[in-house]
Amino acid sequence: MPLSSPSQPNNTGSIKLSFHGANQAVTGSCHLLEAGGLRIVVDCGLHQGGRDADERNAAPFGFDPSSVDVLVLTHAHLDHCGRLPLLVKRGFKGRIVCTEATRELARLVLLDAAHLQEEEAQYQQRKLQRRGENRDAPVLYSVVDALRSFDCFAPGLAYGEAHALNNSVSVTLHNAGHILGAASAEFQIQTEQGARRILLSGDIGPQHPALLLPPKPPGQCDVVVMETTYGDRLHRPLQPSIDELYQVIEETWHRGGNVVIPTFALERAQELLNVLRMGVEQHNIPRGMQIFLDSPMAISATEIFKRYADQFCEPVQAMLTRGEDPFSWSGVHNLRESSQSQALNQIKSGAIILAGAGMCNGGRVRHHLRHNLWRPACAVVFVGFAAQGTLARRIIDGARTVHLFGEEIPVAAQVHTINGFSAHADQADLLTWHAATGKPMDTVLVHGESAAMNALAERLPNTTVHRPEQGDELRI
Ligand SMILES: [Zn+2]
Numbered sequence: 001m002p003l004s005s006p007s008q009p010n011n012t013g014s015i016k017l018s019f020h021g022a023n024q025a026v027t028g029s030c031h032l033l034e035a036g037g038l039r040i041v042v043d044c045g046l047h048q049g050g051r052d053a054d055e056r057n058a059a060p061f062g063f064d065p066s067s068v069d070v071l072v073l074t075h076a077h078l079d080h081c082g083r084l085p086l087l088v089k090r091g092f093k094g095r096i097v098c099t100e101a102t103r104e105l106a107r108l109v110l111l112d113a114a115h116l117q118e119e120e121a122q123y124q125q126r127k128l129q130r131r132g133e134n135r136d137a138p139v140l141y142s143v144v145d146a147l148r149s150f151d152c153f154a155p156g157l158a159y160g161e162a163h164a165l166n167n168s169v170s171v172t173l174h175n176a177g178h179i180l181g182a183a184s185a186e187f188q189i190q191t192e193q194g195a196r197r198i199l200l201s202g203d204i205g206p207q208h209p210a211l212l213l214p215p216k217p218p219g220q221c222d223v224v225v226m227e228t229t230y231g232d233r234l235h236r237p238l239q240p241s242i243d244e245l246y247q248v249i250e251e252t253w254h255r256g257g258n259v260v261i262p263t264f265a266l267e268r269a270q271e272l273l274n275v276l277r278m279g280v281e282q283h284n285i286p287r288g289m290q291i292f293l294d295s296p297m298a299i300s301a302t303e304i305f306k307r308y309a310d311q312f313c314e315p316v317q318a319m320l321t322r323g324e325d326p327f328s329w330s331g332v333h334n335l336r337e338s339s340q341s342q343a344l345n346q347i348k349s350g351a352i353i354l355a356g357a358g359m360c361n362g363g364r365v366r367h368h369l370r371h372n373l374w375r376p377a378c379a380v381v382f383v384g385f386a387a388q389g390t391l392a393r394r395i396i397d398g399a400r401t402v403h404l405f406g407e408e409i410p411v412a413a414q415v416h417t418i419n420g421f422s423a424h425a426d427q428a429d430l431l432t433w434h435a436a437t438g439k440p441m442d443t444v445l446v447h448g449e450s451a452a453m454n455a456l457a458e459r460l461p462n463t464t465v466h467r468p469e470q471g472d473e474l475r476i
Pocket of ligand 1: 178
């Protein structure tokens with residue numbers, strides 16, 4: 001089926017997919033499916049990174065938000081849900097369909113994002129005033145817009161439960177194994193030519209995740225739209241990464257320093273807490289080490305995680321079912337107040353500090369870097385993706401000094417990058433996932449840089465591969 005540039009509105013009876021974000025890129029996911037008289041958007045994420053991200057976020061969606069009937073949200077990461085309040089602000093009045101865990105996590109993520117948007121607008125406003133300009137700085141969306149978007153959420157769907165959107169279209173969410181609540185969305189569409197099954201992957205987790213159950217896509221599909229973030233590489237296995245983390249902690253303990261781990265609040269923080277708990281139980285981490293979760297968002301997310309015992313791998317599931325807490329024990333301190341975070345500055349040794357943001361482009365971790373990065377006894381451990389241009393990337397790439405709060409801070413701490421903790425499938429995992437979807441006639445690659453996409457495309461046999469540009473359409 002040919003991929004084409006935008007054309008006329010869709011006739012009822014045919015099926016059309018069009019692509020409005022995360023095309024040849026990894027952020028801003030947004031796809032429009034027109035079928036059975038419905039206009040269905042899958043994901044509405046924020047563009048992140050790059051100089052023009054603000055501009056792209058504020059640009060028109062490529063479709064009329066008021067004409068959209070249903071939004072299916074695959075998971076609560078900001079690059080998949082972050083423009084939902086903007087969609088509502090611009091006229092969307094339909095319902096939002098996702099799993100219950102995604103609904104809860106998206107609430108947390110969107111309130112935080114709206115709060116940051118408001119702060120940024122206030123900062124820009126002060127700049128305008130200093131220049132003597134008497135006009136409002138634009139805000140992408142406010143906390144009120146985020147609250148309005150929560151009114152659109154339908155009750156959460158369970159994995160595997162078919163949900164009728166009208167007489168001819170239904171959607172079923174399948175575990176994507178990426179973060180808690182993450183789903184691939186399967187649409188079953190009745191047409192004059194018979195039933196069609198179209199699957200949009202969302203983000204796909206690894207086959208051997210640290211905390212969750214592995215992805216479980218449905219069987220035979222006609223068309224698959226899939227992410228390709230790591231389509232060109234293989235991850236290091238998880239266990240050597242865990243062992244390396246324990247070793248870094250032990251060495252830092254003996255040197256008399258602290259371990260700072262820049263941490264994403266969703267999934268990575270909970271994975272690390274679980275790994276650290278196992279390390280303490282198995283005597284791989286010195287008992288005296290104190291662990292500080294210095295992130296209000298990660299603390300709230302962890303509370304949500306504990307409500308979904310059945311979504312975790314067996315040992316964690318068993319603990320939660322017994323009423324035990326895999327994410328907290330006597331050595332863990334949850335710091336919500338900023339005064340508690342500041343008090344950490346006095347601790348010179350024996351602390352493991354988990355703080356956001358994961359890429360160090362904001363958040364409390366910058367304060368901990370200021371107090372620990374210059375000390376040779378300390379260690380900074382990166383366990384997540386670090387985009388070009390972020391502070392995390394500069395440190396990983398070997399910067400000798402960095403600027404923090406107007407000061408030049410020498411990088412004297414031990415810097416480690418441990419790569420085995422990915423929440424994304426690698427190339428082998430993506431191929432396994434794709435093989436489980438049968439032999440789809442068409443496979444559309446999204447959510448990846450072109451090198452990753454091309455490498456994966458070469459390994460997908462017996463399917464027509466598409467790599468859409470922004471605004472392209474596929475008729476089915
Ligand atoms: Zn994601």
